[in-house]
Amino acid sequence: MDTGFIIEKFILVAVIFGISLVIAMYSTYAERKVAAFLQDRLGPDRAGPFGILQPLADGVKMFMKEEIIPTTSNRWLFIVGPGLALLCACIGTAVIPWGTPVLIAGKTISLQVTDINVGVLYIFGVVSLGVYGVMIGGWASNNKYSLLSAIRAASQNISYEIAMGLSIIALLLMTNTLSLKEIVAQQHGLNWNVWYQPLGFIIFMVCSFAETNRAPFDLPECETELIGGYHTEYSSMKLGFYLFAEYINMFVSSAVMAALYWGGYNYPGMDYVATHLGPTWAPLIGTGVFFLKIVLFIFFFMWVRWTIPRFRYDQLMNLGWKGLIPLAIANIIITGVVIAIIEKF
Amino acid sequence: MESLSNKKKVLEQKPLSFMERMYLPAIVKGMGITISHLFKKEATVRYPEVEREFSTNFRGMHSLKRDEKGRERCTACGLCALSCPAEAITMIAAERKPEEKHLYREEKYAATYEINMLRCIFCGLCEEACPKEAIYLDGPIVPADYLRKDFIYGKDKLVEAPLEMKK
Secondary structure (H helix, E strand, O other): OOHHHHHHHHHHHHHHHHHHHHHHHHHHHHHHHHHHHHOOOOOOOOOOHHHOOHHHHHHHHHHHOOOOOOOOOOHHHHHHHHHHHHHHHHHHHHHOOOOOOEEEOOEEEOOOOOOOOOHHHHHHHHHHHHHHHHHHHHHHOOOHHHHHHHHHHHHHHHHHHHHHHHHHHHHHHHHOOOOHHHHHHHOOOOOOHHHOOHHHHHHHHHHHHHHOOOOOOOHHHOHHHHOOHHHOOOOHHHHHHHHHHHHHHHHHHHHHHHHHOOOOOOOOOHHHHHHHHHHHHHHHHHHHHHHHHHHHHHHHHHHHHOOOOOOOHHHHHHHHHHHHHHHHHHHHHHHHHHHHHHHHO | OOOOOOOOOOOOOOOOOHHHHOOHHHHHHHHHHHHHHHOOOOOOOOOOOOOOOOOOOOOOOOEEOEOOOOOEOOOOOOHHHHHOOOOOEEEEEEEOOHHHOOOEOOOEEEEEEEEEOOOOOOOOHHHHHOOOOOEEOOOOOOOOOOOHHHHEEOHHHHEOOOHHHHO
Protein backbone atom coordinates (compact mmCIF):
# COMPACT_ATOMS: atom_id res chain seq x y z
CA MET A 1 0.00 0.00 0.00
CA ASP A 2 1.81 3.10 -1.18
CA THR A 3 1.48 6.64 0.13
CA GLY A 4 -0.20 7.87 -3.06
CA PHE A 5 -3.03 5.41 -2.53
CA ILE A 6 -3.50 6.51 1.06
CA ILE A 7 -3.47 10.19 0.09
CA GLU A 8 -5.93 9.53 -2.74
CA LYS A 9 -8.34 7.72 -0.42
CA PHE A 10 -7.88 10.31 2.29
CA ILE A 11 -8.82 13.12 -0.10
CA LEU A 12 -11.79 11.11 -1.34
CA VAL A 13 -12.98 10.47 2.22
CA ALA A 14 -12.59 14.14 3.09
CA VAL A 15 -14.50 15.23 0.00
CA ILE A 16 -17.35 12.78 0.56
CA PHE A 17 -17.51 13.67 4.24
CA GLY A 18 -17.61 17.36 3.36
CA ILE A 19 -20.26 16.87 0.70
CA SER A 20 -22.49 14.83 2.97
CA LEU A 21 -22.19 17.42 5.74
CA VAL A 22 -22.99 20.26 3.35
CA ILE A 23 -25.93 18.38 1.90
CA ALA A 24 -27.22 17.61 5.39
CA MET A 25 -26.75 21.27 6.33
CA TYR A 26 -28.68 22.50 3.34
CA SER A 27 -31.29 19.78 3.84
CA THR A 28 -32.34 21.61 6.99
CA TYR A 29 -32.71 24.76 4.93
CA ALA A 30 -34.44 22.91 2.10
CA GLU A 31 -36.80 21.24 4.52
CA ARG A 32 -37.99 24.58 5.81
CA LYS A 33 -38.23 26.03 2.33
CA VAL A 34 -40.12 23.02 0.96
CA ALA A 35 -42.43 23.09 3.96
CA ALA A 36 -43.07 26.76 3.33
CA PHE A 37 -43.68 26.40 -0.40
CA LEU A 38 -46.06 23.48 0.11
CA GLN A 39 -48.01 25.59 2.59
CA ASP A 40 -48.12 28.78 0.49
CA ARG A 41 -45.48 30.49 2.63
CA LEU A 42 -42.01 31.90 1.96
CA GLY A 43 -39.81 30.15 4.49
CA PRO A 44 -36.57 31.57 5.92
CA ASP A 45 -35.42 34.52 3.80
CA ARG A 46 -33.61 36.82 6.24
CA ALA A 47 -30.07 35.43 6.43
CA GLY A 48 -28.46 36.27 3.10
CA PRO A 49 -30.23 36.28 -0.27
CA PHE A 50 -33.22 33.89 -0.12
CA GLY A 51 -32.02 32.88 3.34
CA ILE A 52 -29.07 30.97 1.87
CA LEU A 53 -27.00 31.53 5.02
CA GLN A 54 -29.72 30.21 7.32
CA PRO A 55 -27.91 26.88 8.05
CA LEU A 56 -24.81 28.82 9.15
CA ALA A 57 -26.92 31.00 11.42
CA ASP A 58 -28.54 27.87 12.85
CA GLY A 59 -25.13 26.31 13.38
CA VAL A 60 -23.84 29.38 15.20
CA LYS A 61 -26.97 29.38 17.33
CA MET A 62 -26.52 25.70 18.19
CA PHE A 63 -22.89 26.23 19.22
CA MET A 64 -23.67 29.32 21.28
CA LYS A 65 -26.51 27.77 23.29
CA GLU A 66 -25.94 26.74 26.85
CA GLU A 67 -25.00 23.13 27.23
CA ILE A 68 -27.08 21.33 29.83
CA ILE A 69 -26.27 17.84 31.05
CA PRO A 70 -28.91 16.68 33.55
CA THR A 71 -27.40 15.70 36.91
CA THR A 72 -29.44 12.50 37.02
CA SER A 73 -28.30 11.39 33.59
CA ASN A 74 -25.59 8.86 32.87
CA ARG A 75 -23.03 11.44 31.93
CA TRP A 76 -20.71 9.28 29.84
CA LEU A 77 -23.46 7.68 27.76
CA PHE A 78 -25.26 11.01 27.48
CA ILE A 79 -22.22 12.38 25.67
CA VAL A 80 -21.59 9.23 23.62
CA GLY A 81 -25.17 9.05 22.28
CA PRO A 82 -25.19 11.96 19.82
CA GLY A 83 -21.64 11.23 18.68
CA LEU A 84 -22.54 7.63 17.92
CA ALA A 85 -25.67 8.72 16.04
CA LEU A 86 -23.67 11.08 13.85
CA LEU A 87 -20.80 8.60 13.35
CA CYS A 88 -23.11 5.80 12.24
CA ALA A 89 -24.87 8.16 9.88
CA CYS A 90 -21.59 9.27 8.31
CA ILE A 91 -19.79 5.96 7.77
CA GLY A 92 -22.58 4.63 5.58
CA THR A 93 -21.27 6.69 2.68
CA ALA A 94 -18.03 4.66 2.50
CA VAL A 95 -19.30 1.89 0.23
CA ILE A 96 -21.52 3.91 -2.08
CA PRO A 97 -20.08 4.09 -5.61
CA TRP A 98 -20.34 7.75 -6.49
CA GLY A 99 -19.28 7.28 -10.09
CA THR A 100 -17.20 5.32 -12.56
CA PRO A 101 -13.40 5.67 -12.19
CA VAL A 102 -12.35 9.15 -13.23
CA LEU A 103 -9.08 10.13 -14.92
CA ILE A 104 -7.47 13.07 -13.12
CA ALA A 105 -3.89 14.19 -13.94
CA GLY A 106 -3.06 10.90 -15.66
CA LYS A 107 -4.29 8.83 -12.77
CA THR A 108 -7.46 6.73 -12.68
CA ILE A 109 -9.23 7.36 -9.41
CA SER A 110 -12.08 5.19 -8.18
CA LEU A 111 -14.95 7.27 -6.85
CA GLN A 112 -15.76 4.75 -4.17
CA VAL A 113 -13.95 4.78 -0.86
CA THR A 114 -13.92 1.02 -0.58
CA ASP A 115 -15.48 -1.70 -2.70
CA ILE A 116 -16.13 -4.41 -0.13
CA ASN A 117 -17.85 -7.43 -1.61
CA VAL A 118 -20.62 -7.32 1.01
CA GLY A 119 -21.44 -3.62 0.54
CA VAL A 120 -25.18 -4.12 0.95
CA LEU A 121 -24.68 -5.97 4.21
CA TYR A 122 -22.32 -3.24 5.42
CA ILE A 123 -25.00 -0.61 4.75
CA PHE A 124 -27.51 -2.68 6.69
CA GLY A 125 -25.10 -3.12 9.55
CA VAL A 126 -24.40 0.59 9.76
CA VAL A 127 -28.06 1.50 9.57
CA SER A 128 -28.84 -0.95 12.36
CA LEU A 129 -26.06 0.56 14.47
CA GLY A 130 -27.67 3.96 14.02
CA VAL A 131 -30.43 3.02 16.43
CA TYR A 132 -27.84 2.65 19.20
CA GLY A 133 -27.25 6.41 19.18
CA VAL A 134 -30.94 6.97 19.73
CA MET A 135 -31.24 4.19 22.30
CA ILE A 136 -28.22 5.26 24.32
CA GLY A 137 -29.20 8.92 24.23
CA GLY A 138 -32.78 8.19 25.26
CA TRP A 139 -31.75 5.85 28.04
CA ALA A 140 -28.95 8.02 29.40
CA SER A 141 -31.25 11.05 29.63
CA ASN A 142 -33.00 9.36 32.58
CA ASN A 143 -36.31 10.81 31.44
CA LYS A 144 -39.36 8.65 30.91
CA TYR A 145 -40.35 10.40 27.70
CA SER A 146 -36.88 10.00 26.24
CA LEU A 147 -36.86 6.36 27.23
CA LEU A 148 -40.29 5.71 25.69
CA SER A 149 -39.16 7.41 22.53
CA ALA A 150 -35.96 5.38 22.42
CA ILE A 151 -37.96 2.16 22.86
CA ARG A 152 -40.24 3.20 20.05
CA ALA A 153 -37.31 4.02 17.81
CA ALA A 154 -35.63 0.70 18.54
CA SER A 155 -38.71 -1.45 17.99
CA GLN A 156 -39.66 0.49 14.87
CA ASN A 157 -36.19 0.19 13.35
CA ILE A 158 -35.85 -3.50 14.15
CA SER A 159 -39.32 -4.29 12.75
CA TYR A 160 -38.74 -2.43 9.53
CA GLU A 161 -35.24 -3.78 9.05
CA ILE A 162 -36.75 -7.22 8.50
CA ALA A 163 -39.01 -6.04 5.68
CA MET A 164 -36.14 -3.99 4.27
CA GLY A 165 -33.79 -6.97 4.27
CA LEU A 166 -36.41 -9.19 2.65
CA SER A 167 -37.10 -6.64 -0.07
CA ILE A 168 -33.36 -6.54 -0.79
CA ILE A 169 -33.15 -10.34 -1.06
CA ALA A 170 -35.42 -10.24 -4.12
CA LEU A 171 -33.04 -7.70 -5.64
CA LEU A 172 -30.01 -9.83 -4.81
CA LEU A 173 -31.62 -12.83 -6.53
CA MET A 174 -31.44 -10.79 -9.71
CA THR A 175 -28.02 -9.21 -9.28
CA ASN A 176 -26.18 -12.26 -7.89
CA THR A 177 -23.80 -9.99 -5.98
CA LEU A 178 -23.63 -8.03 -2.73
CA SER A 179 -21.11 -5.52 -3.99
CA LEU A 180 -22.73 -2.13 -4.50
CA LYS A 181 -20.25 -1.30 -7.23
CA GLU A 182 -21.32 -4.27 -9.34
CA ILE A 183 -25.02 -3.77 -8.60
CA VAL A 184 -24.77 -0.22 -9.92
CA ALA A 185 -22.59 -1.26 -12.87
CA GLN A 186 -25.21 -3.82 -13.91
CA GLN A 187 -27.80 -1.05 -14.32
CA HIS A 188 -26.03 0.40 -17.33
CA GLY A 189 -27.95 2.99 -19.34
CA LEU A 190 -31.61 2.77 -18.49
CA ASN A 191 -31.49 -0.84 -17.31
CA TRP A 192 -32.47 0.22 -13.80
CA ASN A 193 -33.54 -2.30 -11.18
CA VAL A 194 -36.70 -0.40 -10.38
CA TRP A 195 -38.27 -1.58 -13.66
CA TYR A 196 -37.83 -5.21 -12.54
CA GLN A 197 -38.49 -4.70 -8.83
CA PRO A 198 -41.17 -2.00 -8.45
CA LEU A 199 -42.79 -3.71 -5.47
CA GLY A 200 -39.40 -4.30 -3.88
CA PHE A 201 -38.57 -0.66 -4.35
CA ILE A 202 -41.80 0.52 -2.73
CA ILE A 203 -41.23 -1.76 0.26
CA PHE A 204 -37.62 -0.63 0.52
CA MET A 205 -38.65 3.02 0.33
CA VAL A 206 -41.34 2.72 3.00
CA CYS A 207 -38.84 0.94 5.22
CA SER A 208 -36.21 3.59 4.71
CA PHE A 209 -38.74 6.21 5.81
CA ALA A 210 -39.15 4.18 8.98
CA GLU A 211 -35.40 3.62 9.38
CA THR A 212 -34.61 7.31 9.17
CA ASN A 213 -37.42 8.16 11.60
CA ARG A 214 -39.01 10.45 9.04
CA ALA A 215 -42.67 11.32 8.70
CA PRO A 216 -45.07 9.52 8.49
CA PHE A 217 -43.11 7.20 10.78
CA ASP A 218 -41.53 9.84 13.03
CA LEU A 219 -43.03 8.35 16.16
CA PRO A 220 -39.84 8.70 18.21
CA GLU A 221 -40.14 12.47 17.78
CA CYS A 222 -43.86 12.69 18.36
CA GLU A 223 -44.10 16.03 20.15
CA THR A 224 -47.72 15.68 21.22
CA GLU A 225 -46.99 12.49 23.12
CA LEU A 226 -43.31 12.57 23.98
CA ILE A 227 -42.35 16.26 24.31
CA GLY A 228 -39.26 16.22 22.08
CA GLY A 229 -38.68 12.49 21.83
CA TYR A 230 -35.32 10.91 22.62
CA HIS A 231 -33.53 14.26 22.48
CA THR A 232 -35.80 16.01 25.00
CA GLU A 233 -32.94 16.51 27.47
CA TYR A 234 -30.38 17.51 24.89
CA SER A 235 -29.34 21.06 24.21
CA SER A 236 -26.70 22.94 22.29
CA MET A 237 -24.69 21.08 19.65
CA LYS A 238 -25.55 17.65 21.07
CA LEU A 239 -29.11 18.29 19.96
CA GLY A 240 -27.64 19.59 16.73
CA PHE A 241 -25.80 16.28 16.26
CA TYR A 242 -29.04 14.33 16.58
CA LEU A 243 -30.87 16.57 14.15
CA PHE A 244 -27.90 16.49 11.81
CA ALA A 245 -27.67 12.70 12.01
CA GLU A 246 -31.28 12.49 10.86
CA TYR A 247 -30.50 14.52 7.76
CA ILE A 248 -27.31 12.59 6.99
CA ASN A 249 -29.32 9.36 7.36
CA MET A 250 -31.78 10.78 4.90
CA PHE A 251 -28.95 11.57 2.50
CA VAL A 252 -27.43 8.10 2.84
CA SER A 253 -30.71 6.27 2.38
CA SER A 254 -31.50 8.47 -0.64
CA ALA A 255 -28.11 7.50 -2.05
CA VAL A 256 -28.72 3.81 -1.33
CA MET A 257 -32.15 3.93 -2.96
CA ALA A 258 -30.75 5.73 -5.98
CA ALA A 259 -27.85 3.27 -6.24
CA LEU A 260 -29.78 0.06 -5.71
CA TYR A 261 -32.94 0.80 -7.67
CA TRP A 262 -32.58 3.93 -9.76
CA GLY A 263 -29.31 3.17 -11.50
CA GLY A 264 -26.91 5.27 -9.42
CA TYR A 265 -24.67 7.19 -11.82
CA ASN A 266 -26.22 5.54 -14.91
CA TYR A 267 -28.37 7.54 -17.25
CA PRO A 268 -29.65 7.02 -20.80
CA GLY A 269 -27.12 8.14 -23.38
CA MET A 270 -24.12 7.70 -21.10
CA ASP A 271 -22.16 5.74 -23.75
CA TYR A 272 -22.51 8.63 -26.18
CA VAL A 273 -21.29 11.07 -23.51
CA ALA A 274 -18.43 8.75 -22.54
CA THR A 275 -17.10 8.53 -26.11
CA HIS A 276 -17.39 12.26 -26.74
CA LEU A 277 -16.26 13.85 -23.49
CA GLY A 278 -13.44 11.54 -22.54
CA PRO A 279 -12.60 9.75 -19.29
CA THR A 280 -12.39 12.87 -17.12
CA TRP A 281 -15.69 14.61 -17.69
CA ALA A 282 -18.03 11.72 -18.47
CA PRO A 283 -17.68 10.08 -15.01
CA LEU A 284 -18.14 13.46 -13.34
CA ILE A 285 -21.37 14.00 -15.26
CA GLY A 286 -22.47 10.56 -14.08
CA THR A 287 -21.71 11.62 -10.50
CA GLY A 288 -23.75 14.78 -11.10
CA VAL A 289 -26.68 12.67 -12.30
CA PHE A 290 -26.33 10.51 -9.19
CA PHE A 291 -26.47 13.59 -6.98
CA LEU A 292 -29.47 14.86 -8.91
CA LYS A 293 -31.27 11.61 -8.14
CA ILE A 294 -30.27 11.90 -4.48
CA VAL A 295 -31.57 15.46 -4.29
CA LEU A 296 -34.85 14.37 -5.87
CA PHE A 297 -35.17 11.63 -3.27
CA ILE A 298 -34.46 14.09 -0.48
CA PHE A 299 -37.15 16.34 -1.91
CA PHE A 300 -39.45 13.33 -1.97
CA PHE A 301 -38.74 12.68 1.72
CA MET A 302 -39.73 16.25 2.50
CA TRP A 303 -42.74 16.22 0.21
CA VAL A 304 -44.05 13.13 2.00
CA ARG A 305 -43.37 14.70 5.37
CA TRP A 306 -45.64 17.65 4.62
CA THR A 307 -48.37 15.47 3.12
CA ILE A 308 -48.99 12.44 5.28
CA PRO A 309 -49.94 12.63 8.95
CA ARG A 310 -48.11 10.51 11.48
CA PHE A 311 -49.12 6.88 11.84
CA ARG A 312 -50.44 5.63 15.13
CA TYR A 313 -48.11 3.18 16.83
CA ASP A 314 -50.30 0.11 16.28
CA GLN A 315 -50.87 1.10 12.67
CA LEU A 316 -47.11 1.34 12.23
CA MET A 317 -46.55 -2.13 13.64
CA ASN A 318 -49.48 -3.56 11.66
CA LEU A 319 -48.11 -2.11 8.46
CA GLY A 320 -44.63 -3.42 9.18
CA TRP A 321 -45.39 -6.95 10.36
CA LYS A 322 -48.68 -7.73 8.65
CA GLY A 323 -48.30 -5.69 5.50
CA LEU A 324 -44.74 -5.24 4.36
CA ILE A 325 -43.13 -8.49 5.55
CA PRO A 326 -45.66 -10.80 3.80
CA LEU A 327 -45.46 -8.61 0.71
CA ALA A 328 -41.68 -8.79 0.72
CA ILE A 329 -41.75 -12.58 1.11
CA ALA A 330 -44.26 -12.85 -1.76
CA ASN A 331 -41.94 -10.66 -3.81
CA ILE A 332 -39.01 -13.01 -3.14
CA ILE A 333 -41.07 -16.03 -4.19
CA ILE A 334 -42.32 -14.39 -7.39
CA THR A 335 -38.84 -13.16 -8.28
CA GLY A 336 -37.33 -16.57 -7.62
CA VAL A 337 -39.94 -18.38 -9.71
CA VAL A 338 -39.57 -15.94 -12.61
CA ILE A 339 -35.77 -16.22 -12.54
CA ALA A 340 -36.00 -20.02 -12.44
CA ILE A 341 -38.36 -20.04 -15.42
CA ILE A 342 -36.14 -17.66 -17.40
CA GLU A 343 -33.03 -19.73 -16.72
CA LYS A 344 -34.82 -22.96 -17.62
CA PHE A 345 -35.99 -21.79 -21.04
CA MET B 1 -85.21 11.61 14.73
CA GLU B 2 -85.39 13.92 11.74
CA SER B 3 -82.96 16.75 12.18
CA LEU B 4 -84.38 20.25 11.82
CA SER B 5 -81.65 21.65 9.63
CA ASN B 6 -81.29 18.62 7.36
CA LYS B 7 -77.57 19.28 7.50
CA LYS B 8 -76.79 16.44 9.83
CA LYS B 9 -74.60 13.85 8.20
CA VAL B 10 -74.77 10.36 9.61
CA LEU B 11 -71.32 8.84 9.67
CA GLU B 12 -70.73 5.19 10.20
CA GLN B 13 -67.41 3.59 10.85
CA LYS B 14 -67.00 0.96 8.21
CA PRO B 15 -63.90 -1.22 8.17
CA LEU B 16 -61.45 0.00 5.55
CA SER B 17 -61.81 -1.49 2.10
CA PHE B 18 -58.84 -3.19 0.48
CA MET B 19 -57.90 -0.11 -1.53
CA GLU B 20 -58.07 2.04 1.57
CA ARG B 21 -55.95 -0.42 3.52
CA MET B 22 -53.27 -0.18 0.84
CA TYR B 23 -52.83 3.49 1.80
CA LEU B 24 -51.01 4.16 -1.47
CA PRO B 25 -53.89 5.58 -3.60
CA ALA B 26 -54.81 8.03 -0.86
CA ILE B 27 -51.16 8.94 -0.37
CA VAL B 28 -50.69 9.62 -4.08
CA LYS B 29 -53.80 11.80 -4.07
CA GLY B 30 -52.57 13.74 -1.05
CA MET B 31 -49.14 14.22 -2.60
CA GLY B 32 -50.85 15.62 -5.68
CA ILE B 33 -52.65 18.17 -3.54
CA THR B 34 -49.50 19.28 -1.73
CA ILE B 35 -47.43 19.57 -4.91
CA SER B 36 -50.12 21.75 -6.47
CA HIS B 37 -49.54 24.21 -3.63
CA LEU B 38 -45.89 24.48 -4.66
CA PHE B 39 -46.99 26.60 -7.62
CA LYS B 40 -49.52 28.76 -5.82
CA LYS B 41 -48.86 32.32 -4.82
CA GLU B 42 -47.65 32.66 -1.27
CA ALA B 43 -49.76 34.59 1.20
CA THR B 44 -46.78 36.03 3.07
CA VAL B 45 -46.14 39.78 3.17
CA ARG B 46 -42.44 40.56 3.79
CA TYR B 47 -43.39 42.96 6.55
CA PRO B 48 -40.65 45.45 7.28
CA GLU B 49 -39.92 45.89 3.56
CA VAL B 50 -43.46 45.54 2.25
CA GLU B 51 -46.42 46.90 4.17
CA ARG B 52 -49.95 45.88 3.58
CA GLU B 53 -52.08 48.87 2.61
CA PHE B 54 -54.27 50.30 5.35
CA SER B 55 -57.99 50.60 4.76
CA THR B 56 -59.27 54.15 4.29
CA ASN B 57 -60.84 54.27 7.75
CA PHE B 58 -57.79 52.89 9.54
CA ARG B 59 -57.03 54.70 12.78
CA GLY B 60 -53.35 54.91 13.57
CA MET B 61 -51.12 57.38 15.38
CA HIS B 62 -52.59 60.82 16.09
CA SER B 63 -51.35 63.94 14.41
CA LEU B 64 -52.05 67.53 15.44
CA LYS B 65 -52.86 69.46 12.28
CA ARG B 66 -51.81 72.87 11.05
CA ASP B 67 -53.93 75.22 8.99
CA GLU B 68 -53.16 76.47 5.48
CA LYS B 69 -50.76 79.12 6.88
CA GLY B 70 -48.85 76.58 8.93
CA ARG B 71 -50.34 77.59 12.27
CA GLU B 72 -51.34 74.98 14.83
CA ARG B 73 -55.11 74.53 14.83
CA CYS B 74 -55.42 73.23 18.39
CA THR B 75 -56.91 75.70 20.82
CA ALA B 76 -56.57 73.54 23.92
CA CYS B 77 -60.30 73.44 24.58
CA GLY B 78 -59.91 70.01 26.19
CA LEU B 79 -62.87 68.39 24.41
CA CYS B 80 -60.65 65.60 23.14
CA ALA B 81 -59.39 64.87 26.63
CA LEU B 82 -62.96 64.95 27.90
CA SER B 83 -64.25 62.62 25.22
CA CYS B 84 -61.38 60.18 25.59
CA PRO B 85 -62.79 57.02 27.20
CA ALA B 86 -59.30 55.82 28.10
CA GLU B 87 -58.22 59.15 29.57
CA ALA B 88 -55.09 59.08 27.49
CA ILE B 89 -54.93 62.79 26.62
CA THR B 90 -53.63 65.57 28.86
CA MET B 91 -52.79 69.13 27.95
CA ILE B 92 -51.78 72.47 29.45
CA ALA B 93 -53.21 75.56 27.80
CA ALA B 94 -51.41 78.86 27.39
CA GLU B 95 -52.29 82.30 26.02
CA ARG B 96 -50.86 83.34 22.68
CA LYS B 97 -48.51 86.35 22.75
CA PRO B 98 -48.79 88.95 19.95
CA GLU B 99 -45.47 87.88 18.41
CA GLU B 100 -46.65 84.27 18.22
CA LYS B 101 -49.51 84.98 15.81
CA HIS B 102 -47.83 83.08 13.03
CA LEU B 103 -47.52 79.98 15.21
CA TYR B 104 -50.98 79.46 16.62
CA ARG B 105 -54.30 80.13 14.95
CA GLU B 106 -56.39 80.77 18.06
CA GLU B 107 -55.67 83.05 21.01
CA LYS B 108 -55.30 80.06 23.27
CA TYR B 109 -53.08 77.17 22.43
CA ALA B 110 -51.76 73.93 23.93
CA ALA B 111 -48.40 74.51 25.55
CA THR B 112 -48.04 70.82 26.20
CA TYR B 113 -50.16 68.14 24.66
CA GLU B 114 -49.53 64.55 25.62
CA ILE B 115 -51.13 61.27 24.58
CA ASN B 116 -50.30 58.10 26.42
CA MET B 117 -50.16 55.55 23.64
CA LEU B 118 -50.39 52.66 26.11
CA ARG B 119 -53.76 53.97 27.30
CA CYS B 120 -55.09 55.00 23.93
CA ILE B 121 -57.56 52.54 22.41
CA PHE B 122 -57.63 54.24 18.99
CA CYS B 123 -61.39 54.70 19.10
CA GLY B 124 -61.27 58.04 17.28
CA LEU B 125 -63.59 59.88 19.66
CA CYS B 126 -61.05 62.70 20.06
CA GLU B 127 -61.14 63.15 16.31
CA GLU B 128 -64.94 63.36 16.42
CA ALA B 129 -64.99 65.69 19.40
CA CYS B 130 -62.52 68.26 18.03
CA PRO B 131 -64.32 71.46 16.92
CA LYS B 132 -61.18 72.82 15.23
CA GLU B 133 -60.34 69.78 13.06
CA ALA B 134 -57.01 69.75 14.83
CA ILE B 135 -56.52 66.06 15.62
CA TYR B 136 -56.72 63.13 13.27
CA LEU B 137 -55.72 59.48 13.71
CA ASP B 138 -54.23 59.27 10.26
CA GLY B 139 -50.71 58.11 11.10
CA PRO B 140 -49.00 54.72 10.93
CA ILE B 141 -49.02 52.01 13.56
CA VAL B 142 -47.52 53.24 16.84
CA PRO B 143 -44.12 51.55 17.12
CA ALA B 144 -43.08 49.35 20.01
CA ASP B 145 -40.68 50.59 22.65
CA TYR B 146 -38.93 49.42 25.80
CA LEU B 147 -39.95 51.91 28.51
CA ARG B 148 -43.37 53.07 29.57
CA LYS B 149 -42.29 56.69 29.64
CA ASP B 150 -41.40 56.52 25.97
CA PHE B 151 -45.01 55.80 25.07
CA ILE B 152 -46.16 59.22 26.27
CA TYR B 153 -46.03 61.19 23.06
CA GLY B 154 -45.63 64.95 23.37
CA LYS B 155 -46.06 67.72 20.84
CA ASP B 156 -42.66 66.93 19.32
CA LYS B 157 -44.04 63.66 17.96
CA LEU B 158 -47.68 64.61 17.46
CA VAL B 159 -47.67 67.96 15.69
CA GLU B 160 -47.59 67.81 11.93
CA ALA B 161 -44.40 69.00 10.26
CA PRO B 162 -44.50 72.71 9.25
CA LEU B 163 -45.57 73.46 5.70
CA GLU B 164 -42.17 74.24 4.25
CA MET B 165 -40.70 71.09 5.75
CA LYS B 166 -43.46 69.02 4.23
CA LYS B 167 -42.54 70.12 0.74
